[in-house]
Amino acid sequence: MNLHGLTIEQKMMWERDGYLVFEDFLPQKETAYYNEKLDQAMTVFREENRKNPETGALDHVDQICGIIEHEEAFLELMENPKMMNVMRDLLGDQFVMIDNDGLIKPPKKAAHTNWHRDTGTTLFVDEKPVPFMIKVFYFLSDVSYDGGCLAFLPGSVHMSNDELPKVENQEDMPGHVRMNVKKGTAVVFHGSAYHSALNNFSEETRRSLIFNYAPSFVRTWPGYEPSEALKAKADTNLRKMLLGMTPWCSDAKAFEEEAVSQ
Structure with missing residues (x-):
């Protein structure tokens, strides 16, 4: 088995459980940097009275849909090299980013959702099972x-x-597992995994960035389509692929550049 970012044990855990947890995925310095940029983006978002699309807006949270439009740092996180290798192991070499968010969940707030699946379908590409989508927190x-943990069954x-x-x-979900994790942790889960946000009963604020990836023939979620300005700045095959600029039936050659640079 040729793996790029996962161990064989992690791949087996993924196939068994439908999710993976990567502790210390982001160094503390990077985590602090993204927190600073998220606060700046939230301030501008409120001051300019911007609105989230109805197709993505959530209740009981402070949210920015399409966070990659607000700061280059989030665009770079979308294509984090370590995470791209994980996605290659789970989706193959052709995939797109279909939505992305910045979320701040205030203390003493009810959950914005109950138990659900994002998708109920596993696709087969070249006779291999491929998730309809994979979400990264x-x-x-x-x-x-x-x-206010993210939780899975x-x-x-x-x-x-x-x-x-x-x-x-x-x-009250029997057998659920809570993601009570440390900052810098990345959690990756299958679109058909049964999951929920839990109620935030604590005095703490939960902060996260979310990126959702899917096979290249899946369309971007309505309201999250990348702007023309963002696409105009895409100067690598990888970024063009992730922003949906490469025809889905074509080889994006997104990882050939990486191979050449190594």
Whole structure:
């Protein structure tokens, strides 16, 4: 098995559970930098009275949809080399970014969602199973057990919709696992993994950046289409591919540049 960013053990965990946790994925200096840039973007967003698209807006959180439009740092994080190698192992060499967000979840706030799947389908490309989409959470703050964790039902990727438990209160889901993680952690999960945001009962603020990747023939989520200004600055095959500028049926050659530079 030729892997770029995962160990064999991690690949097996992914296939079993439907999610992976990478502690210390972002160095503390980078985490502090992204926190600073997120605060700056939020300030401008509020001062200019900008609005999120209805197709992406969430309740009970401070949110910027399309965060990559607001700061070059977030655009660079979209193509983080380590994460790109993880995506290659999970999606192959042809994929796009279909949505991205900056999220700040204030203390003592109800969850913005209950248990759900983002997708219910696994695709087959060249006879290999490929997720319909994969979401990446970068946590910019420590998340306590009662701090509004992202939570999963391990192994739910192998369950039919009828087999998935239904609960009224998010925390009552039997067998769930909470992502009470340290800042700098990256969490990656399959679109069909059963997951939820939990209620933030703590006095702490949860901060995160989210990037959603999918096979290259999947369309960008409405409201998240990259601007013409952003596309005009795309000067690498990788960035062009991620922004959906490369025809999906063509070889983007996104990772040949990386191979040449090594």
